[in-house]
Amino acid sequence: MRFEISKIRIKLIVLLALTSILAAGCAGEPAAEVPVSLQEMQPFEGGIGMLVFSAQVDSGSPFDVYSLDLESRELTQLTESGSADISPSYSPVGERIVFSSDREGTYDLYDLDLGSGEAAQITEVESDETEPRISPEGLLVVYQTDAYGDFDIMTRNLATGEETRLTEGDAQETQAAWSPDGKLIAYLSNEDGDFDVYVMDRVGAMREQITENTSYEAAPVWAPDGSAITYLSKRGDHYQLYSMDLELREETILTDGSATVHSPAWSPDGAYLAYVQEGATGAQINVFAVESDAHFLLTDVFAKYARLEWHPKIAGD
Ligand SMILES: [Ca+2]
Ligand SMILES: [Ca+2]
Numbered sequence: 001m002r003f004e005i006s007k008i009r010i011k012l013i014v015l016l017a018l019t020s021i022l023a024a025g026c027a028g029e030p031a032a033e034v035p036v037s038l039q040e041m042q043p044f045e046g047g048i049g050m051l052v053f054s055a056q057v058d059s060g061s062p063f064d065v066y067s068l069d070l071e072s073r074e075l076t077q078l079t080e081s082g083s084a085d086i087s088p089s090y091s092p093v094g095e096r097i098v099f100s101s102d103r104e105g106t107y108d109l110y111d112l113d114l115g116s117g118e119a120a121q122i123t124e125v126e127s128d129e130t131e132p133r134i135s136p137e138g139l140l141v142v143y144q145t146d147a148y149g150d151f152d153i154m155t156r157n158l159a160t161g162e163e164t165r166l167t168e169g170d171a172q173e174t175q176a177a178w179s180p181d182g183k184l185i186a187y188l189s190n191e192d193g194d195f196d197v198y199v200m201d202r203v204g205a206m207r208e209q210i211t212e213n214t215s216y217e218a219a220p221v222w223a224p225d226g227s228a229i230t231y232l233s234k235r236g237d238h239y240q241l242y243s244m245d246l247e248l249r250e251e252t253i254l255t256d257g258s259a260t261v262h263s264p265a266w267s268p269d270g271a272y273l274a275y276v277q278e279g280a281t282g283a284q285i286n287v288f289a290v291e292s293d294a295h296f297l298l299t300d301v302f303a304k305y306a307r308l309e310w311h312p313k314i315a316g317d
Contacts, residue, residue, distance in 0.1 A: 044287045044296035047071040049267055050311035051274055051285070052078075052097060054086040056304040063306065065099050065112070068285075068299070075301075078112060079119065087307045088112075089133040089141075094311045098122070098141050100130040109143060111158075122156070131175050131307075134158070136182040140202070142166075144174045153187050155202065166204030177221050186210070186220040186229050197231050197244070210244055211251075219262060224270040230254070232262055241275060241288075254288060255295075261286075265308035274298065276305045 049070050054063040065078040065088045079085040083103035090097055097112040104121070107128040112119045123129045127147035134141050140155040148165070151172040156163045167173040171191035178185060185202060188195045197210040197220045210229060211217050218239065220231040228246060232239040238260040243252045255261050260278040267274070273288040282302030288295050299305070 041286070041295060041297040043300075044070075044298045046272060046287065046289070046296075049314045050094075051265065051298075051308055052088045052090060052311065053263070053285075053308045054088060054099070054306050057301070058303075063304070065097065067311075070298075078114070078117075081119075085110075087131050089309055090312050091134050092136055092138045092312055094313055096134075098132045098134055100132060100143075102128075109141065109156075122158075133177055135178050135202075136180060142176040142178065142185055144176065153185065153200075153204070164203065166200060166202075175219055179222050180224055180226045186222060186231075188217060188220065197229060199229075210246075219264060221264050221266060224266050224268055230264050230266065230273065232264070241273070263306050263308045265310050267310045268312055268314055272310075274308050274310065276308065 047070055051068045051070065053066060055066050056063045062082065062084045063086050064080055065085045067076045067078060068074070078097065079099070079101070081101060081103045083101050085099055085101045088097045088099040095114055097114060099110055099112060100107045101110050106126055107130050108124060109122040109129050109132050110119045111122050122141070125147060127145050129143050129145045132141045132143040139159070140157055142153060142155045144151045145154055150170055151174050152168065153166045153173045153176045154163055155166065166185070167189070169191055171189050173187055173189045176185050176187040183202065184199050186197060186199050189198050194214050195216045195218060196212060197217050198207060199210055200207045211231070211233070215233050215235045218232040220229050222229055223243070228243045230241060230243045233242050236257055238257060239262055240257055241254040241261055241264055243254060244250070245252070254273065261275050263276040265274045266272070271290055273290070275286055275288070276283045277286045279302065283305050284302060285298040285305055285308065286295050287298050
């Protein structure tokens with residue numbers, strides 16, 4: 001029975017990360033007046049780097065981990081377990097990926113060697129471990145677990161297996177993301193009733209609330225120079241992308257409100273922000289180019305895409 005309850009709970013949380021952002025129903029401001037149609041968007045011509053994400057390419061198959069080479073536009077399927085393989089995160093030089101999979105019944109963390117293609121199981125517990133991200137120096141993986149009854153953030157030392165619980169409250173703490181210098185972790189908590197973005201240090205001692213509003217935030221990620229945190233917030237019909245300048249505490253909206261967007265991921269040089277935009281028949285991956293302040297269409301296949309992450313090294317780096 002506990003298994004069933006756990007499954008329902010993980011569904012709620014994973015859905016937040018994946019597709020539940022599609023969940024309907026929200027009062028508020030109307031959508032922007034001139035919607036950007038995916039069909040009308042110009043294709044992205046930038047040809048550097050690699051994206052990793054989980055995707056469901058047809059409704060009969062589970063989510064698997066894929067990479068997309070931005071130069072060749074080659075899509076490579078990296079996992080094929082018959083189970084849901086979600087939330088991929090690169091190691092600092094990109095030779096490995098940590099991801100979450102329910103192939104043993106509940107979600108656990110796995111370590112995929114991209115050279116051999118072999119995935120080694122990292123956690124082996126009854127609870128659900130999801131949303132892993134490897135620290136910038138490669139020592140720790142931060143992730144969320146429901147082992148304590150609600151979701152909490154933990155780290156695990158990838159060499160020793162030592163685990164540290166960073167949050168202990170009754171609220172849901174989820175979707176942790178490292179600052180570029182590895183000193184801080186951004187995460188979500190609903191301790192105020194709705195979800196907000198918070199920041200803590202890597203042992204959970206110092207905490208600071210970053211957003212303070214009644215809307216739901218999700219999926220915080222740091223700008224590569226550490227100056228801002230980019231996240232989703234639902235203040236009208238759809239989740240939109242926002243960025244908070246951490247020094248000025250000024251929030252900027254990056255998308256136009258015409259469709260639900262999710263899964264933001266910065267390129268390592270901070271020039272581009274990739275994200276998923278939902279359409280009527282599926283989703284596409286878009287790229288926001290900072291310099292031109294313009295949005296481009298990256299993919300040409302409609303699928304369910306989720307949890308993008310840019311390869312940490314750009315070719316020639
Ligand atoms: Ca908690
Ligand atoms: Ca909020």
